[in-house]
Amino acid sequence: MSDYLLPVLPIAALVCGLTIAMITIAVRRSHRATCCIALGAIAAAGGCLARLALSAPVQGGLLFVADGFAVFYAALVLGAGAAVAILAYGYLEGRSVRPEEFYLLLLGALAGALALVGACHFASFFLGLETLSVSLYGLIAYPRSDVRQTEGAIKYLVLSGASSALLLYGMALVYGVTGTMAFPALFQALGHAAGGQAAAGAGMALIVIGVGFKLGVVPFHMWTPDVYEGAPAPVTAFIATASKGAVFALVMRYFSGSALSGLPHIFAAFGVVAVASMLIGNLLALFQKNVKRLLAYSSIAHFGYLLVAFMSPGPYRTAAVTFYLVAYFVTVLGAFSVMTVLSGKERDADRMEDYQGLFYRRPYLAGAFVLQLLSLAGMPLTAGFIGKVYVVAAGVDAALRLPVAALIAGSGISLFYYLRVIAALFRRPADAPAAQPPAVPPGPLGARIMTAALFVLLVWWGIYPGPILAVIALIKPGSP
Amino acid sequence: MILVAIVFVPIASGLAAWLSERISGRLPRVVSLAGFIVDLLLVALLWGEASLRPSGAGPWIASFRAAWHPLPAVSFHLAADGVSLVLLALTAFLGCMAAAASWTEITERTGFFHLCLSWTVAGVAGVFCALDLFLFYFAWELMLVPMYFLIALWGHEDRFRAAVKFFIFTQVSGLLMLVAILGLYFAHINIGGVATFDYPALFATPLSPSVALLVQAGFLAAFLVKLPAVPFHTWLPDAHTQAPTAGSIVLAGLLLKTGAYGIIRFSVPLFAQAGGQPAFPLAVLGVASILYGALLAFGQNDVKRLVAYTSVSHMGFVLTGVVLGSGIAFQGAMIQIVSHGLSTGALFVMAGILQERLGTRDMGRMGAFWTDAPRMGGFLMCFALASMGLPGLGNFVGEFLVVLGAYRVSPALAAFASAGFIFSTAYSLRLVHRVFFGERKDTKQPIADLSGRETAVMLLMLVPLLWLGLAPQGVIDRVKGSGTVQAAAKDGHAAGHAPVAAVEARDVRGGAR
Numbered sequence: 005m006s007d008y009l010l011p012v013l014p015i016a017a018l019v020c021g022l023t024i025a026m027i028t029i030a031v032r033r034s035h036r037a038t039c040c041i042a043l044g045a046i047a048a049a050g051g052c053l054a055r056l057a058l059s060a061p062v063q064g065g066l067l068f069v070a071d072g073f074a075v076f077y078a079a080l081v082l083g084a085g086a087a088v089a090i091l092a093y094g095y096l097e098g099r100s101v102r103p104e105e106f107y108l109l110l111l112g113a114l115a116g117a118l119a120l121v122g123a124c125h126f127a128s129f130f131l132g133l134e135t136l137s138v139s140l141y142g143l144i145a146y147p148r149s150d151v152r153q154t155e156g157a158i159k160y161l162v163l164s165g166a167s168s169a170l171l172l173y174g175m176a177l178v179y180g181v182t183g184t185m186a187f188p189a190l191f192q193a194l195g196h197a198a199g200g201q202a203a204a205g206a207g208m209a210l211i212v213i214g215v216g217f218k219l220g221v222v223p224f225h226m227w228t229p230d231v232y233e234g235a236p237a238p239v240t241a242f243i244a245t246a247s248k249g250a251v252f253a254l255v256m257r258y259f260s261g262s263a264l265s266g267l268p269h270i271f272a273a274f275g276v277v278a279v280a281s282m283l284i285g286n287l288l289a290l291f292q293k294n295v296k297r298l299l300a301y302s303s304i305a306h307f308g309y310l311l312v313a314f315m316s317p318g319p320y321r322t323a324a325v326t327f328y329l330v331a332y333f334v335t336v337l338g339a340f341s342v343m344t345v346l347s348g349k350e351r352d353a354d355r356m357e358d359y360q361g362l363f364y365r366r367p368y369l370a371g372a373f374v375l376q377l378l379s380l381a382g383m384p385l386t387a388g389f390i391g392k393v394y395v396v397a398a399g400v401d402a403a404l405r406l407p408v409a410a411l412i413a414g415s416g417i418s419l420f421y422y423l424r425v426i427a428a429l430f431r432r433p434a435d436a437p438a439a440q441p442p443a444v445p446p447g448p449l450g451a452r453i454m455t456a457a458l459f460v461l462l463v464w465w466g467i468y469p470g471p472i473l474a475v476i477a478l479i480k481p482g483s484p
Numbered sequence: 485m486i487l488v489a490i491v492f493v494p495i496a497s498g499l500a501a502w503l504s505e506r507i508s509g510r511l512p513r514v515v516s517l518a519g520f521i522v523d524l525l526l527v528a529l530l531w532g533e534a535s536l537r538p539s540g541a542g543p544w545i546a547s548f549r550a551a552w553h554p555l556p557a558v559s560f561h562l563a564a565d566g567v568s569l570v571l572l573a574l575t576a577f578l579g580c581m582a583a584a585a586s587w588t589e590i591t592e593r594t595g596f597f598h599l600c601l602s603w604t605v606a607g608v609a610g611v612f613c614a615l616d617l618f619l620f621y622f623a624w625e626l627m628l629v630p631m632y633f634l635i636a637l638w639g640h641e642d643r644f645r646a647a648v649k650f651f652i653f654t655q656v657s658g659l660l661m662l663v664a665i666l667g668l669y670f671a672h673i674n675i676g677g678v679a680t681f682d683y684p685a686l687f688a689t690p691l692s693p694s695v696a697l698l699v700q701a702g703f704l705a706a707f708l709v710k711l712p713a714v715p716f717h718t719w720l721p722d723a724h725t726q727a728p729t730a731g732s733i734v735l736a737g738l739l740l741k742t743g744a745y746g747i748i749r750f751s752v753p754l755f756a757q758a759g760g761q762p763a764f765p766l767a768v769l770g771v772a773s774i775l776y777g778a779l780l781a782f783g784q785n786d787v788k789r790l791v792a793y794t795s796v797s798h799m800g801f802v803l804t805g806v807v808l809g810s811g812i813a814f815q816g817a818m819i820q821i822v823s824h825g826l827s828t829g830a831l832f833v834m835a836g837i838l839q840e841r842l843g844t845r846d847m848g849r850m851g852a853f854w855t856d857a858p859r860m861g862g863f864l865m866c867f868a869l870a871s872m873g874l875p876g877l878g879n880f881v882g883e884f885l886v887v888l889g890a891y892r893v894s895p896a897l898a899a900f901a902s903a904g905f906i907f908s909t910a911y912s913l914r915l916v917h918r919v920f921f922g923e924r925k926d927t928k929q930p931i932a933d934l935s936g937r938e939t940a941v942m943l944l945m946l947v948p949l950l951w952l953g954l955a956p957q958g959v960i961d962r963v964k965g966s967g968t969v970q971a972a973a974k975d976g977h978a979a980g981h982a983p984v985a986a987v988e989a990r991d992v993r994g995g996a997r
Binding site: 378381383384385389390393394396397400401408411412413415416419420423424426427430468469470473 | 552553554555618621622625626628629632636637644647648651652655656659660662663666667669670
């Protein structure tokens with residue numbers, strides 16, 4: 005096989021799986037079979053990645069590159085996708101909807117995300133982003149039972165469409181000045197370009213706005229709480245992790261450390277966005293009564309923290325961003341696993357009341373949730389602690405005084421709402437007598453296993469992160 | 485290796501206590517007490533080892549290093565010198581007392597309670613002997629979470645707000661310390677050093693004045709909040725008042741001491757690098773805490789709140805003692821740290837006993853309990869006298885040495901600090917008077933005197949306090965010449981059994997220079 009096709013193999017595996025699943029559904033509907041095919045496709049894509057890792061870095065034509073960075077992030081996204089498929093199986097089973105098509109959309113979204121992490125050209129960038137977004141419209145509204153879902157999906161559709169248009173226009177402007185669409189090359193061309201600096205600057209700014217929307221950072225965050233609230237819990241988990249993570253990987257590759265320091269205005273813009281996200285995200289989270297909305301605002305703040313590491317040009321940049329994302333994936337997927345376990349047939353367990361006194365009904369589940377919240381708050385014994393130390397290290401290394409100060413202030417504010425949820429877990433419901441807690445259904449098996457597995461990873465990487473850090477130390481978004 | 489055991493025994497016993505709740509709700513307290521006793525024996529073993537060491541053998545009595553790589557260049561490095569040893573002894577001892585004091589107070593979720601208690605103690609022990617700065621920060625943050633649960637789950641009426649306040653104050657100031665640690669780390673790399681988080685290497689880094697100021701500010705933020713010094717003390721009365729007895733003991737006896745320890749270990753060397761000048765404002769802050777804390781203590785009606793404010797006042801002596809740079813004041817501060825842990829811990833136990841009996845901490849509803857409970861009154865009297873600095877008890881030695889050291893630096897400072905003695909007399913006597921004398925208030929039925937277990941706890945806390953008051957040389961010998969790299973280098977040649985007078989003489993020479 006030629007190296008030329010190697011980088012697109014994982015995407016091809018996903019698309020093959022998607023086709024097989026589609027044909028299977030046409031022949032005979034079976035939820036279990038479709039889910040298995042989806043998981044098989046993800047596993048096959050993972051196998052292709054393992055093969056790629058052996059020969060990385062490989063340049064796949066103009067559009068894709070498979071270096072260590074791309075392979076690692078692709079593996080991360082696939083892992084999140086597999087977790088979401090398992091969660092979704094339990095979630096959709098027994099609901100009065102046809103569940104099979106969910107996996108088609110999921111595989112499509114994963115293919116888009118994989119394209120994003122390997123993209124090194126505007127064409128693959130845009131194609132990946134659109135494939136991801138179009139699949140997400142469907143996923144957000146999937147069971148179509150609730151008006152909030154439709155609201156979330158339409159909001160995402162409209163805003164996402166608008167931001168894609170801005171992104172495309174920005175790309176056109178940059179291309180017009182530099183004459184190239186390949187990433188690292190266009191920054192060099194920009195340096196040599198005789199004129200058109202203003203147009204290129206405007207193009208860059210539009211690109212920042214486009215990706216800022218996908219990341220849900222302030223001031224492009226308005227969709228986040230509604231979409232988080234409206235989407236089914238597993239889909240929310242997918243948006244929070246795989247979708248945003250893949251876009252962040254792309255941003256890391258596009259604005260490499262040296263490229264960013266060559267663009268002072270864009271650098272300053274990222275600084276403003278980071279500070280605003282950390283402060284506003286955390287402040288707005290204080291007022292939330294819905295756990296999904298709370299996690300949405302907290303995710304805004306977390307991507308603000310990530311931007312601090314992103315802005316640091318030093319050697320800690322990639323390691324800090326990558327470990328923080330890994331920790332965030334493990335934590336947030338875990339939190340949504342808990343939510344899926346608790347969700348009934350009618351609605352998701354996203355109200356604060358659903359968690360009140362959980363410690364007395366489901367001590368292990370409550371314990372896992374406590375550790376996930378502490379991880380989000382960056383406390384020790386969890387991966388979130390190590391991640392936060394890395395981000396602060398990257399910020400201090402680059403002497404980003406204001407962003408680091410905002411990070412400290414933001415995480416101080418965030419304690420209020422994380423601790424409020426933790427306190428609710430331990431509060432005895434006033435009306436229920438302490439003697440006999442009502443019998444609760446145990447929840448889907450897959451989601452329970454997922455919760456346990458993610459909990460183990462959370463604690464393992466919080467206490468002994470050596471192995472994963474050794475892997476992360478090897479990767480770096482390279483130039484083709 | 486023994487240090488690893490000291491840190492991990494409470495972690496293991498906490499887990500065991502948690503699991504043992506399945507067998508019986510009463511088992512966890514036994515398991516956790518047993519863990520603390522083993523810990524205390526281990527510390528005693530280390531103490532024996534320390535006193536057998538030849539003089540001039542270097543500051544570190546024991547150390548342990550293992551690979552652990554959360555960040556590059558981090559290692560799991562524990563080591564104890566004299567200061568750590570004294571504090572570890574206090575930690576294990578107060579752990580025992582806290583477990584014993586909550587014997588009947590805690591009836592709900594006993595397993596989880598003892599897990600939190602043991603892990604807080606383990607975190608504190610880790611802070612006292614972590615010599616890798618990342619590990620120090622890890623332990624510093626680690627003790628926060630179980631302490632939060634102790635207050636938030638088993639505390640009194642307004643527990644949640646108090647717990648959150650405690651958590652936020654300490655976590656935000658802790659993050660500032662993290663920035664300082666990382667600043668020091670990068671400064672060390674930039675001067676061409678290798679990447680390391682090791683204490684001796686990092687604190688030998690020459691810093692430019694502006695960087696030194698930022699690093700110092702970051703460390704001080706964490707330590708002054710934890711200590712706490714006025715004006716960063718506002719979390720303390722709330723946390724103390726709402727915490728269960730064991731929580732108050734651990735908070736006053738151990739968590740506040742981590743702040744003092746941090747100043748000794750990290751801030752003082754930085755001051756020494758900067759020529760020692762900026763330390764004086766801190767000594768003034770310490771004296772302000774002495775007076776302000778005492779003044780507020782006098783105005784309280786809630787027993788626990790009163791004792792909490794006396795903590796602010798007593799820790800003011802510690803702050804003044806450690807920053808002055810005088811050997812004698814430092815020894816006084818160390819004695820004060822231990823005696824305050826014992827006397828205040830005992831006062832909190834007493835407040836807890838009263839609350840368990842009466843269901844209130846309001847002094848307005850107490851009075852004339854002496855006839856019913858003479859033993860309780862006698863013990864309260866002893867600890868109140870200790871708190872006001874009666875000669876013969878540990879606090880006197882500590883406060884006296886601090887004031888003596890302060891006099892060398894500034895007589896005015898010493899004069900203000902000694903005004904604290906007057907205030908403390910006022911609040912201590914008021915406490916004893918309102919609770920045990922005066923007129924009987926609304927409680928009609930007689931209150932029970934101390935049970936055998938409670939008497940034992942009180943007695944166990946009184947004996948070391950007397951020992952410190954009458955023969956403090958044992959502790960002074962241990963802490964002399966340790967605490968910082970600089971102190972070790974300066975005093976290393978003379979470390980031995982020099983009596984106080986000799987230390988004084990050396991001090992005078994230091995002052996003349």
